Amino acid sequence: MTSVQSAYDALVAAGELRPDPEQAAAAARLEQLRAELMAVPSRGSTLWRMLRGKPSAPRGLYLWGGVGRGKSMLMDLFFANVDIRRKRRVHFAEFMLDVHARIAVERRKEAGDPIAPVAAALAEDARLLAFDEMMVTNSPDAMILSRLFTHLIESGVTVVTTSNRAPSDLYANGLNREHFLPFIALIEDRMDVLALNGPTDYRRDRLGAQDTWLVPNGPVATEQLSAAFFRLTDYPVEDRAHVPSEELTVQGRTLHVPKALKGVAVFSFQRLCGEARGAADYLAVARRFHTVILVGIPVLGPENRNEAARFVALIDALYEHKVKLLAAADAQPDRLYPGGDGAFEFQRTVSRLEEMRSESYLEQGHGSA
Numbered sequence: 001m002t003s004v005q006s007a008y009d010a011l012v013a014a015g016e017l018r019p020d021p022e023q024a025a026a027a028a029r030l031e032q033l034r035a036e037l038m039a040v041p042s043r044g045s046t047l048w049r050m051l052r053g054k055p056s057a058p059r060g061l062y063l064w065g066g067v068g069r070g071k072s073m074l075m076d077l078f079f080a081n082v083d084i085r086r087k088r089r090v091h092f093a094e095f096m097l098d099v100h101a102r103i104a105v106e107r108r109k110e111a112g113d114p115i116a117p118v119a120a121a122l123a124e125d126a127r128l129l130a131f132d133e134m135m136v137t138n139s140p141d142a143m144i145l146s147r148l149f150t151h152l153i154e155s156g157v158t159v160v161t162t163s164n165r166a167p168s169d170l171y172a173n174g175l176n177r178e179h180f181l182p183f184i185a186l187i188e189d190r191m192d193v194l195a196l197n198g199p200t201d202y203r204r205d206r207l208g209a210q211d212t213w214l215v216p217n218g219p220v221a222t223e224q225l226s227a228a229f230f231r232l233t234d235y236p237v238e239d240r241a242h243v244p245s246e247e248l249t250v251q252g253r254t255l256h257v258p259k260a261l262k263g264v265a266v267f268s269f270q271r272l273c274g275e276a277r278g279a280a281d282y283l284a285v286a287r288r289f290h291t292v293i294l295v296g297i298p299v300l301g302p303e304n305r306n307e308a309a310r311f312v313a314l315i316d317a318l319y320e321h322k323v324k325l326l327a328a329a330d331a332q333p334d335r336l337y338p339g340g341d342g343a344f345e346f347q348r349t350v351s352r353l354e355e356m357r358s359e360s361y362l363e364q365g366h367g368s369a
Helices: 004-013 021-039 046-050 071-081 092-109 115-125 139-154 181-190 202-207 219-233 269-274 279-288 302-320 343-355
Strands: 060-064 087-091 128-132 158-163 191-195 246-250 253-257 259-261 264-268 291-297 324-329
Touching: 004 021, 004 071, 021 060, 021 071, 021 158, 021 191, 060 071, 071 087, 071 128, 071 158, 087 092, 092 115, 092 128, 092 139, 092 279, 115 139, 139 158, 139 181, 181 191, 219 259, 219 264, 219 291, 219 324, 246 279, 253 264, 253 279, 264 269, 264 279, 269 279, 269 291, 269 302, 279 302, 302 343
Parallel strands: 060 158, 060 191, 087 128, 128 158, 264 291, 291 324
Antiparallel strands: 246 253, 259 264
């Protein structure tokens, strides 16, 4: 194990990061938190028993800022180097799906408020919860977050999270937002809030001047998209034959993601639109990944109108969540559905695809309005 501070300083010294006072301040705070967490005695040890109860949780941290400002990089350095046994890192959307599943089980027991036992079980498993990309987009999440996180923190859990939004901007204009405001107050009272809005958008830099819609499908497009994937994820050259995959669970079904790393996913058109998929699948993808690479998009027409309809639903979900799309297709967007039933309606999707190629769209954060 090394310190967060020394690992961060080494990246700056090597020229991989540019000097950034906000990043440096966040690295220093994460190093302080790492030391605090590691100073807490192990559960069941003699020193732990002498405390006669659970030690209070070190104060957590909320890192927010624009896309590509180094939030995930800092979280990587912190989580890899905090040497404690009970720690968990998870994407926030995935965590909330797990929470709702646990709540459903507790409700079937008809034993009162289900949130307290769910929080207790989560606290038993981890005294550090590290979340990637906290964003709140639906009322069921918003209604339970304040009570859930109050229980977690009071149970000795330290929370560290990244987000594209300041706490006060979470769930902006959401239904019944007044019930969500206590969660914002909880974050500001029980966590340190640090902004990361430095001058360098590393993710945009790594994408470079590459066109995000490549025509036609084939080896050249595949090679370019593969190179973009590895630039975006910083994956080691020596490990590129073994890129991790992922399984998304959607309403009891499993959606296999062939390549998934650091919020970037690779799919074939056949996998997402050629199989029986629905809006819930596409919403899960849009919430989970900030960038989707889609290959093998064919020219569409009435003979494959089902695939076209699914493609429209996919683009709607990605667009609404400001997911970056890199694609290989057999035609430019305005020639993707040249005629037949649904061609007129498809023009809305063409418009969205063109906007998704624009600099203004690419500069927006995942999930931002």
